[in-house]
Amino acid sequence: MTDQFSYDVAIVGASIAGSAAAILFARKGAKVALIERDADPAAYKKVCTHYIQASATPTLERLGLAEKIEAAGGVRNELDFYTRWGRIRAPSQQTIKRPAFGYNIRREKLDPMLRQMAAETPGVDFISGFSAHELLLVKNRICGVIIHGCGGVTRRIEARLTVGADGRNSRVAELAGFFAKEKPQGRIGYFAHYRDIPLKSGNRSQMWFLEPDIAYTFPNDDGVTLVAAQPTRAKLEQWKRDPEAAMKGLFAQLPDGPNLERATRLTPFFGTIEYPNLIRKTSRPGLALIGDAAMSIDPLWGVGCGWAFQSAEWLADIAGASCQAVDEARLDRDLSTYARTHRSKLAAHEFLICDYSTGRDYNFVERLMYSAAARDSVCADQLLAFGARCITVGQFLSPKALARAAWVNIRHAVGSTGPNTMPSPAE
Ligand SMILES: Cc1cc2nc3c(=O)[nH]c(=O)nc-3n(C[C@H](O)[C@H](O)[C@H](O)COP(=O)(O)OP(=O)(O)OC[C@H]3O[C@@H](n4cnc5c(N)ncnc54)[C@H](O)[C@@H]3O)c2cc1C
Known part of the structure; x- marks a missing residue:
C-alpha cells in the first residue's frame, strides 16, 4: 500500500x-x-567543527535562530590567524560594517x-x-x-x-x-572536544597556518573548546596510529597555543581521511x-x-x-x-578553496595578502571579511586591495613608520 x-x-x-x-x-x-x-x-551531524561564518548571520537573524543560539550558549565567533608574518586580528567589532561575527555552537544543540x-x-x-x-x-x-x-x-x-x-x-x-x-583533497582532518582549556585569545577562535598543516581552537557553548588539525596526507600514518599524541605534539609548538596536557577531553577523535571536494x-x-x-x-x-x-x-x-x-x-x-x-x-x-586544499605552498598573491594583513589593520579586516565569506573574491582581490597590500609590504621593507595614509579598499 x-x-x-x-x-x-x-x-x-x-x-x-x-x-x-x-x-x-x-x-x-x-x-x-x-x-x-x-x-x-x-x-x-557528528563530523563537523561547527564554526558558522559571519556571512550567514543575516540568515540566522531572519530565521529567528541567532537569539536561540545565543540563549543556548553559542559563542559569537571571531578568528585570529597566526602566520609566519605574525598574528592577524580584525579591528574591533564596532568599526566593522559587514556582519562582524558568526557563531560557534555544537551540532548536538x-x-x-x-x-x-x-x-x-x-x-x-x-x-x-x-x-x-x-x-x-x-x-x-x-x-x-x-x-x-x-x-x-x-x-x-x-x-x-x-x-x-x-x-x-x-x-x-x-x-x-x-x-x-x-576535486582532490591533500589534507586529512582530526578533531575532538575539550573542557577546561583557557585560551590565550580569550573567547576568540584561533587558526594557525603552519604551511601546509593547519590547527584550530574554537571556543563553543558550555565552556567546550573544539580542537582540530588538518595536516597533509603525508602524515596520515602518524595521526592514525595515535591522534592524541599527534595533536598534543602539534599544539605544544604553537604560538599562543593552549596546553592540551592539562585539559579534559570530552569526545573521541573524529578523523576525515578521504574527503574529496564535491561539486x-x-x-x-x-x-x-x-x-x-x-x-x-x-x-x-x-x-x-x-x-x-x-x-x-x-x-x-x-x-x-x-x-x-x-x-x-x-x-x-x-x-x-x-x-x-x-x-x-x-x-x-569554491575555486580558491579547492585549489588550496591540495596542500600546496602559498602562491604569490596569498603571500602578499597574508603578510600585508599581519602588518596593517585595513588589510587584516579585508582578509578576515573574505575568510568569513562576507565579501566576494573580486572585492578581496580588487586592484585597490592589491595595491594597498603591496604598499604595506613596501613600506615594511623600507622600514617606514610614517602615518598610514593609504585609503581603505572599502572606501
Ligand atoms: C570534518 C568536518 C568539519 C566541518 N567543519 C565545519 C565548520 O567548522 N563550519 C562549517 O560551516 N562547516 C563545517 N563542515 C561542513 C558542514 O558539516 C556541512 O557543510 C553542513 O552540515 C551541511 O549541512 P546540510 O544541511 O547541507 O547537510 P547535512 O548536515 O549533512 O544534513 C543532511 C541531512 O539529510 C538527511 N538525509 C540524508 N539522506 C537522506 C535520505 N535519503 N532521505 C532523507 N533524509 C536524508 C540526513 O540524515 C541529514 O539530516 C565540516 C565538515 C566536516 C566533514
Whole structure:
C-alpha cells in the first residue's frame, strides 16, 4: 500500500539546509513536506567543527535562530590567524560594517533546535524516519519523491518543487542523475572536544597556518573548546596510529597555543581521511539542491554550515512564490535563476578553496595578502571579511586591495613608520 500526499515543496533532509528552507518556504505560504531519514529527534551531524561564518548571520537573524543560539550558549565567533608574518586580528567589532561575527555552537544543540523550529512552523509537515527512495518523473520534470519508512511503509509525495538537502552523499542528486565533480583533497582532518582549556585569545577562535598543516581552537557553548588539525596526507600514518599524541605534539609548538596536557577531553577523535571536494549542478526542472548536496568542499575554511543556511535562503526567496503557482514553466525559470545565483556567489570561492586544499605552498598573491594583513589593520579586516565569506573574491582581490597590500609590504621593507595614509579598499 502506498499513501499519497500533495505539497508545494518536498524537502529531503532536515539538517541545516533542509530545516532552514522549510521554515522560509512555509513563511511564504507554501505547503511543505520536510522528510528526514533519522527518526531520533536528538539526531545531529557528528563530523563537523561547527564554526558558522559571519556571512550567514543575516540568515540566522531572519530565521529567528541567532537569539536561540545565543540563549543556548553559542559563542559569537571571531578568528585570529597566526602566520609566519605574525598574528592577524580584525579591528574591533564596532568599526566593522559587514556582519562582524558568526557563531560557534555544537551540532548536538544546533541541529535538534533548528529541526524543532522547522517542525513547529505552520505549513510544514515534518515526516521523520523516512528516506528518499525514488523520484517521480513526468515528461523529464521531477514532480515529487517516493519515500520509505521502517516496516516497509511507503509514501508517494507529489510536489511542484523537490529539494535535495540530504547532504554530501545526496541520494536525491544521484536519483536526479547529478553526478559530483570531484576535486582532490591533500589534507586529512582530526578533531575532538575539550573542557577546561583557557585560551590565550580569550573567547576568540584561533587558526594557525603552519604551511601546509593547519590547527584550530574554537571556543563553543558550555565552556567546550573544539580542537582540530588538518595536516597533509603525508602524515596520515602518524595521526592514525595515535591522534592524541599527534595533536598534543602539534599544539605544544604553537604560538599562543593552549596546553592540551592539562585539559579534559570530552569526545573521541573524529578523523576525515578521504574527503574529496564535491561539486554538483544545482537545478533541473522541478528540482533544486541546497547545502552540501550542492557543494561539499574542504572543511578547512568552515564554510559548509553558513552556505547551507544561505543557499536555502536564496532558493526560498527565488522560488517561494512560483512553487505555489500553477505555471510550472515560471517555477523552472526560477530554478535556473537559483542555479545562476548559487554559481555567481560561490563558484569563485569554491575555486580558491579547492585549489588550496591540495596542500600546496602559498602562491604569490596569498603571500602578499597574508603578510600585508599581519602588518596593517585595513588589510587584516579585508582578509578576515573574505575568510568569513562576507565579501566576494573580486572585492578581496580588487586592484585597490592589491595595491594597498603591496604598499604595506613596501613600506615594511623600507622600514617606514610614517602615518598610514593609504585609503581603505572599502572606501
Ligand atoms: C570534518 C568536518 C568539519 C566541518 N567543519 C565545519 C565548520 O567548522 N563550519 C562549517 O560551516 N562547516 C563545517 N563542515 C561542513 C558542514 O558539516 C556541512 O557543510 C553542513 O552540515 C551541511 O549541512 P546540510 O544541511 O547541507 O547537510 P547535512 O548536515 O549533512 O544534513 C543532511 C541531512 O539529510 C538527511 N538525509 C540524508 N539522506 C537522506 C535520505 N535519503 N532521505 C532523507 N533524509 C536524508 C540526513 O540524515 C541529514 O539530516 C565540516 C565538515 C566536516 C566533514
